[in-house]
Amino acid sequence: MSATASPTTIGAELALEMYRQMTRIRLFEEQANELYRGAKMPGLTHLYIGEEAVAVGVCSALRRDDWITSTHRGHGHCLAKGADVDRMFAELLGKEAGYCRGKGGSMHIADHENGNLGANAIVGGSAGIATGAAFSAKRRGTDQVAVCFFGEGALGQGLVYEVMNMASLWTLPVIYVCENNMYNEYTHYLEATAGDILARPRAFGIEADEVDGQDVRAVYGRMTELVERARSGGGPAFLLANTYRYHGHHVGDVDRTYYRTKDEEALWRSDERDPLRVLGTWLLAQGFADDDGLHSIEDAARAEVESGVQFALDAPYPDSSQVTEDVFA
Amino acid sequence: MSSPSAVETAAGTRTLTFGQAINEALAEELRRDETVFLIGEDVAEAGHPFKVLSGLVEEFGPERVLDSPISEPGITGLGVGAAMTGMRPVVDIMFGDFLTLVMDQLANQAAKAHYMSGGKLRVPLVLRTTLGATRRSAAQHSQSLQAWVAHVPGLKVVLPSTPADAKGLLKTAIRDDNPVVFIEDKMDYVVKGEVPDGEYLIPFGLADVKRVGEDVTIVATSSMVRVALAAAELLEQSGISAEVIDPRTISPLDEDTIVRSAEKTGRAIVVDEGHQRYGVTAEIASVIADRAFYALDAPVKRMGALDVPVPFSPTLEDVTVPTPETVAETARRLCGKD
Numbered sequence: 001m002s003a004t005a006s007p008t009t010i011g012a013e014l015a016l017e018m019y020r021q022m023t024r025i026r027l028f029e030e031q032a033n034e035l036y037r038g039a040k041m042p043g044l045t046h047l048y049i050g051e052e053a054v055a056v057g058v059c060s061a062l063r064r065d066d067w068i069t070s071t072h073r074g075h076g077h078c079l080a081k082g083a084d085v086d087r088m089f090a091e092l093l094g095k096e097a098g099y100c101r102g103k104g105g106s107m108h109i110a111d112h113e114n115g116n117l118g119a120n121a122i123v124g125g126s127a128g129i130a131t132g133a134a135f136s137a138k139r140r141g142t143d144q145v146a147v148c149f150f151g152e153g154a155l156g157q158g159l160v161y162e163v164m165n166m167a168s169l170w171t172l173p174v175i176y177v178c179e180n181n182m183y184n185e186y187t188h189y190l191e192a193t194a195g196d197i198l199a200r201p202r203a204f205g206i207e208a209d210e211v212d213g214q215d216v217r218a219v220y221g222r223m224t225e226l227v228e229r230a231r232s233g234g235g236p237a238f239l240l241a242n243t244y245r246y247h248g249h250h251v252g253d254v255d256r257t258y259y260r261t262k263d264e265e266a267l268w269r270s271d272e273r274d275p276l277r278v279l280g281t282w283l284l285a286q287g288f289a290d291d292d293g294l295h296s297i298e299d300a301a302r303a304e305v306e307s308g309v310q311f312a313l314d315a316p317y318p319d320s321s322q323v324t325e326d327v328f329a
Numbered sequence: 330m331s332s333p334s335a336v337e338t339a340a341g342t343r344t345l346t347f348g349q350a351i352n353e354a355l356a357e358e359l360r361r362d363e364t365v366f367l368i369g370e371d372v373a374e375a376g377h378p379f380k381v382l383s384g385l386v387e388e389f390g391p392e393r394v395l396d397s398p399i400s401e402p403g404i405t406g407l408g409v410g411a412a413m414t415g416m417r418p419v420v421d422i423m424f425g426d427f428l429t430l431v432m433d434q435l436a437n438q439a440a441k442a443h444y445m446s447g448g449k450l451r452v453p454l455v456l457r458t459t460l461g462a463t464r465r466s467a468a469q470h471s472q473s474l475q476a477w478v479a480h481v482p483g484l485k486v487v488l489p490s491t492p493a494d495a496k497g498l499l500k501t502a503i504r505d506d507n508p509v510v511f512i513e514d515k516m517d518y519v520v521k522g523e524v525p526d527g528e529y530l531i532p533f534g535l536a537d538v539k540r541v542g543e544d545v546t547i548v549a550t551s552s553m554v555r556v557a558l559a560a561a562e563l564l565e566q567s568g569i570s571a572e573v574i575d576p577r578t579i580s581p582l583d584e585d586t587i588v589r590s591a592e593k594t595g596r597a598i599v600v601d602e603g604h605q606r607y608g609v610t611a612e613i614a615s616v617i618a619d620r621a622f623y624a625l626d627a628p629v630k631r632m633g634a635l636d637v638p639v640p641f642s643p644t645l646e647d648v649t650v651p652t653p654e655t656v657a658e659t660a661r662r663l664c665g666k667d
Contacts, residue, residue, distance in 0.1 A: 067414065101447030110446035117413055118446060122437050128406010129438065135407055136414040139366065139392070146410070159433075162403030169398070326448040327482050329506035 010217050012288040016297065018060055018216050019279050019289075022052040023301040025076045026276060028085060031305050032075065032092060032106075036251040040313065042094050045106040048076035050246035050268060053275035054179050055080040057211075057219025058147060058239075061227045067115045067133040067146040069126035072107045073179075073245075074119030077149050082114035085308030095315040102318045103326065124150055124157030127176070131163040134174035134236070145173040145230045153184035155193055155200070164236070168204040173230035175223070176201065176238045179213065181245040186259045201238035213243030214268075214275045217282070243275075244268035341526050348381040348518035350492035351457075354499035355382070355419065357528070359389050362417060365503060366393040368404050369421025369457075378423060379459075379518050401427050405434035405456065409508075412454040413442065417503055422458040425512060426472045431456070439508035440483030454508045455499075459515040460488075461552045461602060462639045462650050471639035471646075473602040475550070476609050478510045479580045485509045485533060486580040490554035492522040494577055497531030505533070514552035514602075534581035538590070542572035545596040545660045548587055548613055549573060553600040553632075559653035560660065567657075569664050579609055587613065588620045595626035596663045600651050605633030627663050632656060 010018075029049045035041040048055065051073075059068070059080035070077040078088060083099065091098025092106050099109045110118035117133060120126040130148030137144035154160055155178070167174050184192050201208040207226065211218045219241055226237040246269060248256055256265075271277045283289040289297075345353070358365050367385065369377075373396040376383035386394040397404045401422055408418035422431060435456065442450040460473035479486045485507055489495035495513065502509040539554055540561050549557035554575045561571035574590050576582055591597040597617050601609040610631035617629045635649040661667040 069410075099447065100445060100449070103447050104445045108445045110442075110449055112446070112449045117410065118442065118450060120438075122433055125406075125433060125438060128403060128408075128434055129410035129413065131403075132407040132410020132412070132416075132418075133414045134410075136411040136416045139411075140364075140415055159402045159406060162398070162400035163406060165398055165400065166403055166407060326444045326446075328485075329443050329448070329451045329453075 010220065012286070014060065015217070015279070015283055015288055018056050018220070019276070019283060019294070020297050020301060021056045021080055022216065022276055022279065023298050024085070024304065025052045025055065025079050027301050027305045028079060028088065029075060031089070031309050033247070033251055035092065035309070041092055043105060044250040044252055045092065046073040046250045047247040048073050050275070051179055051181060051213065051243045052076055053216035053219055053279070054177070054213045054241045054243055057216040058149070058177055058223050060220050061223040062115070062145070062147065065115055066144050067117055067130065069117050069130040069146070069148050070119035071126070071149055071151060072119065072121045073151065074107070074109060074149070078109045078111060078116055078119065081111065081116045083109065083111045083116065085304050086311040089309045089312035090315050093312045094317060095312055096318040097312070097315040101322065101326070124154035124160050126150070127154070127157070127160045127163045131167050131172060131174050134167065134172040135170065137173055143231050145175065145227055147175045147177055149177050149179060152178055152180040152182070152189045152193065152197070155197060156184070161200070164201055164204045164206055164238070167236040168206050171233065171235040174236045175226050175230055176236070178238065178240045179243055180240060181243050183245060183249070183259070185249045186253070188259070197240055198238070206236050206238050208238040208240070210240035210242060213241030214273050214278055216275060216279050244273070342523040343526065344521050345492045345524045346518060347492045347495055347513070347520050347522070348379065350496040350524050351381050351499060351513065352383070352385065354496040356385060356388065358500055358503045359385070359393060364415060365417045365419065366395065367419045367421060368395045368397050368408065370397055370399055370423055372396060372421050377421065379515060381518060401430040402434050405431040406438065408454050408456070409434055409439045409442070409452055412452045413450050417453050419455045419457060419503060422456060424470045425458045425460045425474050426469050428458060428474050428477060435478065435484065435508070435510070436481045440481045443507070444483060451506050452508045453506045455502045455511055456508070457511045457513065460512050461514045461516050462634065462646055464516060465641065465643060465646065467641040468638040473634060475512055475579060475601070476603045476607065479609060479612070483508065484580060485578065487511045487533070487578050488551040489513065489577060490517070490551050490575050492520070493524045494531060494537065496524055497529050498533070498577060501530045501533060504530070512551065516552060520555070531577070533578045534583050536574050536576045536583035536586035538572065538586070539575050540571065540573040542570040542594065544570045544594055544664055545598065546572045546574060546590040546594045547598050547600060547656065547660065548576065549600040550576060550579065550609060552602050553651060556651055556653050556656055557600055560656035563653055563657040564660055567661055567666055569660060569666060571660060576613070582613070582616070584616050584620065588617060591617045591621040592624040595624055597621070597625070598630040598632060598656065598659055598663065600632045600656055602650055603633055604636050605631055606636045608633045630659050630663060632659060
């Protein structure tokens, strides 16, 4: 593994902003869970809680005009890339004010203005789209980069390897961010993944590295290097972020003891592994914030989430006549 | 360059092969719009196994005419992402049978992105591929899978039957803001026809009356248009006047032209080289039965490929597809003149 950037180079302003973003995602997801439990949300959703440092660390290293593609567990990516809480909630509830006018729902939020080419409910399905966006950036002569978020479950999909091959052949500015939350749905990844994960991208000549996905400073530091490398023509990269999904595969997956232990869950929720506490502790130690400062960030995020969910609950559903709109451009 | 053996004919047209017409359409659009590029297996120096793309890489360079790895899902996915972000990719899938390989990227990604995003994302992608049996290529290189893609909302499906149509429709496809599956009959590439000089586009959803007739309507697509026209010649000898309608695009489908013809003749046969069961012929026949019912003098007949995998041996393969003789025979029976 190559050396990671020194996390201490991150200043107070950026670190506090990352804390705010991670808190916002955590509270958004807790609220989404409440919407499900209160039978206010159609369908199911896949919570990102526990993985916030990955989305925020990665997206903090990107510009607004850089592209991302996301996954079925995508709320964190969307928010970190700039989406508003109110229109996110509206989409989760199938309301017209949602990012996709209620046509996409939780698994398909797209926010083109902020470079989000869409969350994707086919595991690994967006790998081609992200690679194509990078191809497009290079052909159009911009210095945009594209990031493909995917879970370790997507390592079983052939498409991922097809496009990594092309990204390396053509030196495309794309970064494949593999969020290893350890579970392919309900199956431990070691039961589904042979060999060394990083050996796979390296076989294509792709720069590959792993980071502690619970440490936003580590994610941001390494990602910044890979983004600058891609932006300046250095080609694709693969970042393996080791993380953990606090909740189940989806909100309805509450009895998880048949596939993982409560001790394991408790370990990842501890002060040493929880991404918010890891960063919070560091902020306090650096003197970048005191307890009141962190609480005020949390209060502001809570107010944003509460007003966002209220907006969504009050918003109208699309008129049924809209069902045939947007099939074709 | 793109039409080396073009023959000058009467003012305003030239004789081109189907392949040359495709080549011209691509060259003109590559010249007109910097965002257009071609990607596929052996599309550059090799000019494609069917030699349809000869000369393009020489004019436009390997940046815009890209030889890809043998990764059909990968190049289709790359095309979708490039299309979403300002490019107009033309993805070459050598054999229509390989549509099975790209179905996720086509049906779940390209076709869904615009709708799923509430109209925000656009995928101006053209996927060119082929159809057709009788080339002695056996079961994995001979299928006509247009029904598979026409079944998916969000995809447009084009089935050109002449060089002139191929050129005008392909230029329209490249300028369309939606994913378009453009399916060419690989047996047609050497077939010649008159192609108008100069710039022209053919709109989607506009059927063409390939032959005017009074007694029976034959709706035929792609490879089956030639078969239908040959059948019409045979029928003329039997005193039956057949009208041949070519929908040219099956999604969107010009129902009005088809229905008007069926109402006029009172009899209709639908011919398409895809498998008959649950196929394109079923859809079009149901449109005719539904909308022209009271004008019909006989049930609507369907003729597609036999519902077997395409066999290799010529004596087996040749009986799997409609021929001028079988189409004419069906028409005679329909007209009570068998």
